[in-house]
Amino acid sequence: MQILHRANETHEWWREAVIYQIYPRSFASSGGPIGDLGGITSRLGYIKQLGADAIWLSPFYRSPQKDAGYDVADYRSVDPMFGDNHAAEAMIEKAHLLDLKVIVDLVPNHTSDQHAWFQAALAGGKDAPERAHYWFRDGKGEGGNEPPNDWLSVFGGPAWTRVKDRADAPGSPWENDDSWYLHLFDSSQPDLNWTDPAVHEEFNSILRYWLDRGADGFRVDVAHGLAKDPELPDWQYHWDMVSGGSEVPENVPAPPQWNRPEVHEIYREWRGVLNDYGQPALVAEAWLGDPKDMKLYVRRDEMSQAFNFDFLISPFEEAAYRKVIAESLAEMDAVGAPTTWVLSNHDVVRAASRFGLSTMGKGPNGIRAWEEQPDAALGARRALAAHALQAALPGSLYIYQGEELSLPEHTSLPDEVRQDPTFFRTNGAEAGRDGCRVPLPWLAEHPSFGFSPDGSSWLPQPHEWTELAMDRQALDPNSSLNFFKKMYQLRKVVGLGSAELLEADGPGLHYVSRAQGRDPLHIVTAFDEPVELPAGARVVLASSEVTQAGGEKAEGYVPANSTVWYVVDRQGL
Incomplete structure (x- = not known):
């Protein structure tokens, strides 16, 4: 048995939080085809009932929307399409009344060209x-x-x-x-020069502006990109979203525009600002060529967390998950930081579709109707199993809106409705990210599935989402939505203590979580073949129904592409 992680000794709110990502334009609308802050505020109760502890909102600042708000024209002003500053403050206040923390997006690598x-x-x-x-x-x-x-x-x-x-x-x-x-992104997004003291002063002020209005932390966009080599030397390789420089040859010098050591000086400066406000979270979105570099962003005087993209891009395979879980916990524990677990976000094909492709991992940059279509049933089953695995891992958990409904990627969007600049800058060679950004289905029998009062939606939703709509799933005790609610409730009950990974003596991944005062919780994930449960195992959560064993010595089998939580003695649960 390998000790992966010892129980946390500090208890900042973000260390073991379930954080729900809201993509504002696609979450809920209070009127019109674009989601807005009023729509978000009206649905915060749903997020609380799901079992989340916090929300993270993608940008809602004033912007020409050339890159869905990641091209910011005014960091202190809400874009009229989402509401106004009073609506933002009302949303934060309502979240706090529900005991939900609020993390807002910060985009410091570049501004809009309209800034x-x-x-x-x-x-x-x-x-x-x-x-x-x-x-x-x-x-x-x-x-x-x-x-x-x-x-x-x-x-x-x-x-x-x-x-x-x-x-x-x-x-x-x-x-x-x-x-x-x-512009390391679109031509409408000029990169800021962080050697200029005025840029530092401006962002220190922006941090204080939103902290003064109740924000509980910041997710930092492109956290690895702020510093550039001032000599601007040639470096001809492409840096991928999420997976970073994984395709860059090994003998190539370090990139002069990504992951330079100077970025850490910026985050130490920011930590000094945040320390004046208690325990705000600072979360790095950093796409790195070497996963060992991640811990440098979360040293005690820098950031609180960093997205674990190595977990996100891992295929649904035993060896891949065993490796990434062990390495992630070891790297973060080395600097006293929590590991984060994330399976989807607004930049990648949704997990329920990605896991249904013949080649998994990060997957393509969007899927079109004439490209390989995912195996919907297999992808959804694997994604649910992966969610059940990550929910029991020690650290903080991120969920992208709609994952609780097992929403798949929209793979039949017509090209004329696409808005992602990737589609246009590659002349259509890549579909882009619109397929994972389609507005949520709330009500099965309403126009645009109840996304907006007038039935409009900025992107069309697939008809197949009718059965996945929130109201239908809420009434079905066996739905994905109710599975997530039960899972997050259990997560809080069983606690996240030390983690021990059992040596593989058969198929599947098996580890044990030991929280003080609780019975050990066993987590078993089966991949391509079922895994036998030991005698006396009492299942408390299963992503697929456990099959009965034929012999007397086993309780049953974890079916292929499934995850089970069990205890030997349920006392304390």
């Missing part, structure tokens, strides 16, 4: 002081016609745009400006 700073940098020409906030540079080659280096955008294509080539250049003060600016 006041960038607009001033364009209008003021090459001598504009605002250009120091960004990465403006002269081009290479004859007449400066080539970009300053060969960096690639995460969304596809070059990471540089020449000012005079912008669509808004003709007739503007910058129509003849041959300077280039850096």
Whole structure:
């Protein structure tokens, strides 16, 4: 037996929290086709009843929405499509009344090109002081016609745009400006230059602004990307969302624009701000080439948590899960930080579909009707088993809206409704992320499944979601929704103590959680073949019905692609 983790000795609220991710435009609408803060506020009771401890909201700031709000024009103002600042404060207040913490998204790597700073940098020409906030540079080659280096955008294509080539250049003060600016994402998202002290001052102020309004923490977008090598050397490789540099050859030098040590100075500075407000959480979204680098973000004077993308991109296989669970706990325990467990988010194909593909892992960047279609039943079964596995692991648990309903990816969206910039920057080579961002189904018999009062929805929902709608599942004791409710309730009852991984002497993954004052909880996940339960095992949670054994020495079998929680003695449960 291998000791994976010893019980927590500190009890910050975020260490073992269930955190529910809300994608605002797709959660619930109080009127119109776009989800909004009023819709979120009206459904917070649902999240509390599910068993979550906190919510994390993707950006709701003022934005031209070129990248679904991750292109921020004003960090202190709510975009009118979502409501206003009073609506944000009301939402936070209602969440707190329900004892839900609120984590808001922070986007510090880049702004929108409509941000006041960038607009001033364009209008003021090459001598504009605002250009120091960004990465403006002269081009290479004859007449400066080539970009300053060969960096690639995460969304596809070059990471540089020449000012005079912008669509808004003709007739503007910058129509003849041959300077280039850096954007590691879309051309409408210029990267901030964190060597500029004014950028530091501005974000310290933004942190305080939302903390003063009740925010309980921040999820930091592209946390690994803020610092760049000021020499801007060439580095021609593509850095993937979520999986980072996993496809970069081993003999290539470290990327000059990702995961540089200078980012940690920024987060130590932020920790000093947050310490004035008690225990706010600071959560890193960092796509790293080496998983061992993750612990550097969560040292005691930096961030609270970092998303465990290695777990997210793991295939549903025993060896992969055994490795990532053991390594994740070891790395985080080394710096006293909790491990996070996440299976889906707004950037990847939903787990219920990803696990139904012939090749699992991170999966493709969206799925279209003419591409391989997931095995829906197999994917949903595996996803439920993976949720039951991660819910018993020590640390913090993230759930993306709709996972509790076992929602699959929308794989038949027509191209004309797509909005993800990835689709356009790759000229349609990649479908993009719209399929995992489709508005939720609340009411089976209502237009747009009750997403909005007038029956409108910014993306069409698949008809197959009728049976998965929240109201139908709420009435079905065997539904995915009610399974999640039971699972999260049990999670709180049994507690998360030490974790011991049993050596494999047969199929499946088996570990034991030992919380003080509780009977040991056994967690068994079966993959491609069933796993026998020992005599005396009493099942307290099963993602699939346990089959009865034929002999006298076993209680039954965990079916293939399933997870079971059991105790030998239920006393204390």
